[in-house]
Amino acid sequence: MKKIFVILLIILVIMIAAPLAGMFLKVSFSDFAAVLKDDEVINSIVLTLRASLWSTLAALAVGVPASFVLARYDFYGKKIIEGLIDIPVIVPHTAAGIALLTVLGRKSLFGQITGISLMGTEAAISIGMFFVSVPFLINHVKTGFRLIDERYEKVAGTLGASNTQTFMLISLPLVKKSILSGSVMMWARGISEFGAVAILAYHPMVASVLIYDRYESFGLDSARPVAVLLITVCLIIFVTLRVIEHKSGKSGR
Secondary structure (H helix, E strand, C coil), rough: HHHHHHHHHHHHHHHHHHHHHHHHHHHHHHHHHHHHCCCCHHHHHHHHHHHHHHHHHHHHHHHHHHHHHHHHCCCCCCCCHHHHHHHHHHHHHHHHHHHHHHHHHHCHHHHHEEEECCCHHHHHHHHHHHHHHHHHHHHHHHHHHHHHHHHHHHHHHHHCCCHHHHHHHHHHHHHHHHHHHHHHHHHHHHHHHHHHHHHHCCCCCCCHHHHHHHHHHHHHHHHHHHHHHHHHHHHHHHHHHHHHHHHHHCCCC
């Protein structure tokens, strides 16, 4: 049984690694160096990382308390709310972009009342990333809260801690690994988003849109070095974050 599982694992690794390796091998050093000097590419990657970070921080502010409520309390309509939160994962993201455009566009109720146009702004990009990736954070953190032994929280209550103190000093530290893992997943998903962001803000271009634009305009050879650079940056960032997460998990034992 073990040998079969190991073989299946190797097959899985090959299926993921082979396309990436093939792409990296196709990019010459001169092409990669040229991309590193391309201001449009660098600005696009920085914008992508920054906008996804804003969406993740916003999700932490609302998603962690929401996850606690969903993990701890039963109430009428809870399953409907949980299903609603999961919808962005399964809805085609071009459809998600159209839905957001309907709410945030110039002719929407929001646009008419406020006179604010978010289209083509970094805020619109962050909103698109938030919409499609927030389920990853909420579900990770919700699972973390459900795995906590509630006796710790009850003991804190018997010692005179308020609900707020119990949440801040007991519950949150116990789910820090789930929060970090969920944040990493959400940030990663935001960085990779294309459909919703392309509809909300084709310009300024995030990395995924720039790669598509160069492929459509100039072909595969032009798009490939940009894709390699984005993947390299993401690998460095997320391997680092996973190491931090692993160390955090060990220190919390």
